[in-house]
Every structure is written in structure tokens, then in C-alpha cells.
Amino acid sequence: MEMRRTTRMWLRTHAILLSVGLVAAGVVTMRAQATLSDQERAMVAFIDANNDAAIALLERAVNINSGTQNLEGVRQVGALFRAEFDALGFKTEWVDGRAWERAGHLVATHPGPGPKVLLIGHLDTVFERDSPFQKFERAGANQARGPGIIDMKGGDVIIVHALKALKHAGLLDTMSITVVMTGDEESAGRPLATARAALVAAAKGARVAIGFEDGDGDPAHAVVARRGSTSWTLEVTGVTGHSSQIFGPDLGAGAIYEAARILNTFRDRLAGERHLTFNPGVIVGGTAAELNSMDSRGSASGKSNVVAARVIVQGDLRALTVAQFDKAKATMRAIVAESLPRTSARIAFDDGYPPLAPSVGNERLLVMYDRASRDLGLGVVTAVSPDRAGAADVSFIAGEVPMIIDAVGLKGKDDHSPGETAELSTLATQTKRAAVLIARLGVLSRGT
Numbered sequence: 001m002e003m004r005r006t007t008r009m010w011l012r013t014h015a016i017l018l019s020v021g022l023v024a025a026g027v028v029t030m031r032a033q034a035t036l037s038d039q040e041r042a043m044v045a046f047i048d049a050n051n052d053a054a055i056a057l058l059e060r061a062v063n064i065n066s067g068t069q070n071l072e073g074v075r076q077v078g079a080l081f082r083a084e085f086d087a088l089g090f091k092t093e094w095v096d097g098r099a100w101e102r103a104g105h106l107v108a109t110h111p112g113p114g115p116k117v118l119l120i121g122h123l124d125t126v127f128e129r130d131s132p133f134q135k136f137e138r139a140g141a142n143q144a145r146g147p148g149i150i151d152m153k154g155g156d157v158i159i160v161h162a163l164k165a166l167k168h169a170g171l172l173d174t175m176s177i178t179v180v181m182t183g184d185e186e187s188a189g190r191p192l193a194t195a196r197a198a199l200v201a202a203a204k205g206a207r208v209a210i211g212f213e214d215g216d217g218d219p220a221h222a223v224v225a226r227r228g229s230t231s232w233t234l235e236v237t238g239v240t241g242h243s244s245q246i247f248g249p250d251l252g253a254g255a256i257y258e259a260a261r262i263l264n265t266f267r268d269r270l271a272g273e274r275h276l277t278f279n280p281g282v283i284v285g286g287t288a289a290e291l292n293s294m295d296s297r298g299s300a301s302g303k304s305n306v307v308a309a310r311v312i313v314q315g316d317l318r319a320l321t322v323a324q325f326d327k328a329k330a331t332m333r334a335i336v337a338e339s340l341p342r343t344s345a346r347i348a349f350d351d352g353y354p355p356l357a358p359s360v361g362n363e364r365l366l367v368m369y370d371r372a373s374r375d376l377g378l379g380v381v382t383a384v385s386p387d388r389a390g391a392a393d394v395s396f397i398a399g400e401v402p403m404i405i406d407a408v409g410l411k412g413k414d415d416h417s418p419g420e421t422a423e424l425s426t427l428a429t430q431t432k433r434a435a436v437l438i439a440r441l442g443v444l445s446r447g448t
């Protein structure tokens with residue numbers, strides 16, 4: 001029953017989003033029939049003329065190691081981009097990350113009378129100083145490999161060059177643009193609220209936010225919804241004693257049977273709900289059991305003729321909306337409370353990235369991005385399934401900004417692996433799409 005109702009709600013929500021999207025598309029189509037304006041054409045020409053400079057900036061950024069824990073490297077990449085924003089007339093600031101044990105963030109602000117637009121990048125990569133993968137290298141005419149080349153130094157370069165194009169076309173002056181490049185996207189510092197305070201503050205009052213992650217690598221896709229993730233720890237205790245007395249009045253079921261009941265009931269009652277997943281990743285149990293949550297390592301001891309006294313399980317939970325999280329957590333807590341005889345259990349949730357729930361505003365922004373792409377002759381852009389989009393920084397501002405889109409950065413394949421490769425032709429095309437979208441956001445919203 002519950003699941004069927006959820007599915008119906010989903011269909012209804014999607015139908016509303018779709019109809020709003022079509023209406024918005026119709027409105028934009030009328031205006032866009034003149035295809036590109038003179039200023040948009042000037043931006044396209046500028047981006048083509050400066051493509052080599054954009055690739056050179058990308059190469060410099062990639063060649064500075066900025067694994068999240070290499071704080072000095074992250075700061076150096078920050079300084080590289082900071083100089084670009086300074087040259088564009090932005091007010092720039094380095095937000096020190098000592099309070100969350102990371103390098104910090106770059107924040108660049110360009111005040112103007114237009115609607116506030118927030119552009120989001122990150123400076124760090126998953127490749128630390130001891131990684132063998134350190135340098136930018138060409139791989140054929142149109143490809144290059146490098147640590148963080150698409151995740152997401154390429155996206156950072158797209159932000160810089162789209163803004164340069166806007167300035168060249170005389171459009172930047174009246175715009176209100178804030179850029180935040182975080183220094184710890186790949187391994188966010190804790191507490192998360194502190195580590196993302198600068199991003200959330202920058203989002204205040206923004207009408208639009210655009211994230212330049214690489215997404216699924218396909219230029220025909222963008223992200224308008226991401227699932228959030230939470231981790232959980234389940235601790236079960238039972239009464240220990242001789243195994244011959246299990247299920248009897250003194251010993252009851254023991255901790256291992258109780259943990260098995262809980263996990264299997266999670267699966268029975270929650271598996272299959274759309275966009276919801278949960279996974280027990282590690283379990284230890286026996287007469288004694290310890291689990292270190294920092295490195296997910298544990299130990300257990302017990303005997304086959306002794307009823308288990310203790311079990312610890314750690315897992316994750318992913319959902320698309322806060323409501324879906326709340327409902328799943330309530331169900332899990334209720335299951336945990338239905339203890340077998342002589343056992344008890346408790347579950348604790350440790351919230352990680354919040355969800356970027358689907359919204360009418362996000363869908364509208366995608367329609368505008370798709371329109372910009374088609375006017376540029378660069379094809380249709382559709383939304384990637386939220387089940388295929390991992391957590392990212394845009395999720396932290398989901399409640400702050402009415403229109404959000406992500407994954408419009410440099411495209412390629414195999415991010416987070418030593419084969420991380422950029423499709424270099426997408427550097428110019430993604431920059432054009434971004435520049436035209438940002439230009440239209442300024443013009444459109446001033447009139448509304």
C-alpha cells in the first residue's frame with residue numbers, strides 16, 4: 001500500500017514538472033527563434049578564439065596536486081583561479097579551512113543589479129600526493145588524461161572562461177555573480193555545517209545556482225536531482241550463555257539472531273521503494289565485538305556453543321527527498337524496536353549530504369540550459385536519473401536556491417580512476433552553453 005501510494009505521488013509530481021517544463025519551453029522557444037543574439041555570437045567567437053588559453057589554464061591546474069589532504073596544493077589551485085577572478089574585477093576571498101581541518105574555499109563576488117547567480121566548483125581531487133597519477137597528458141588529438149581533469153578542474157576553467165566571454169560581450173557589468181570553489185568536495189571536513197557554511201552563506205539570496213561537476217560524462221545530460229546519503233550504526237545486545245539454552249526464557253534469541261531479524265526486516269519492508277537504497281556494509285558480532293567507525297575495521301570473538309551478546313552493523317541510506325529520508329528512518333527505528341526476547345537494539349543515523357530534491361525551478365533551469373544548447377547547435381540536454389547522480393556540493397544549498405542545475409562541467413570518462421580522461425572538444429562547447437545560459441538568466445530575470 002505504502003509503496004503504491006509513493007509511486008502514484010511520484011507520477012503526479014513528475015507530470016506537474018513535465019507540464020511546467022513544457023510551458024517554460026514554449027515561452028523560451030518564442031524568444032529564441034532569433035537563435036543567438038549579437039552578444040551571444042560575440043561570446044561564441046571569444047570562446048573559440050581563446051580555447052587554447054583555456055586548455056593551458058586547465059593543464060596548469062591539473063599539474064598542481066590538490067588531493068583533499070594536500071592543503072598547500074589545494075590553496076595553490078585556489079590561488080591560480082583567484083588571480084583569474086581578480087583580473088575579471090571580482091572581489092575575492094580565501095576562507096580558511098582550519099576549523100574543519102581542510103584547506104578552505106575560494107569565494108569570488110561580482111556585485112551587480114541583476115539576479116544573483118551562484119556558480120559552484122571545487123579545487124580538490126581524490127588523487128593525493130602519493131598517487132602515481134599526477135600530470136596532464138594528451139591522449140590523442142581531442143583527449144587528455146589527468147587527475148581531476150573532469151572532476152572538476154575542467155568545470156572550474158569553464159566557469160572562468162564563461163565569465164571572460166560575458167565580460168568580453170559587455171554583459172558582466174550588470175550581473176550579480178558569486179563563485180564558490182570548495183577545497184574539500186571529495187572528502188568534506190567535519191562538522192559538515194561548518195565546512196559548508198561559506199557555501200550556504202554565498203547561496204543566500206541567489207535565484208539560480210549552477211554546479212560544474214562532470215556528472216555522468218555525457219554532454220547530453222545534466223543533473224536536476226541528487227539523492228542524499230546518511231550513514232547508520234546498529235548496535236544489538238543480547239544475553240550470553242550456553243547455546244543449549246537459546247530461545248529459552250533466560251537467554252532469548254541472542255544478539256546475532258536479532259541483528260539478522262532487523263536487517264532482513266529492513267529489506268522486507270523497504271527494498272524496492274523508488275530512489276531509496278540502504279546497504280549494511282560491515283558487520284561484527286559474537287561474545288565480544290568492536291567496530292572502529294573511522295576506518296570501518298572491527299574484530300569479534302565468540303564460540304559456536306555460546307549465545308552471542310553483541311553485534312555492530314554499519315551501513316548507508318540514500319533517498320531523494322527529506323520526506324523520504326524521514327519516512328525510511330522512522331520505519332527502520334520501528335523495526336529496531338520490535339526486539340526478539342531478551343535482546344535490545346538501537347540505531348543511530350549520521351547525516352551526510354542532503355538530497356537535491358527534484359523541483360519545478362530546477363526543471364525550468366534545465367529547460368533554459370537545453371534551449372541554450374540547441375540554439376548553439378549543440379543538441380538536446382536531458383536530466384540524468386537521480387539514482388545515477390552521486391552526492392555533491394549543490395545539495396547543501398537545495399533549500400536556499402529555487403533553481404539549481406549541476407553537472408554542466410567538462411565531460412569525459414573514468415573520474416576517480418587513473419584513467420580519468422577529458423573529451424577536450426567539450427571544453428569550448430560546455431563553456432558556450434554556460435555563457436549563453438548565464439547571459440539569458442541576467443536578461444530574462446530582470447524583466448520579471
Ligand SMILES: [Zn+2]
Pocket residue numbers: 122151152185213214
Ligand atoms: Zn567533483
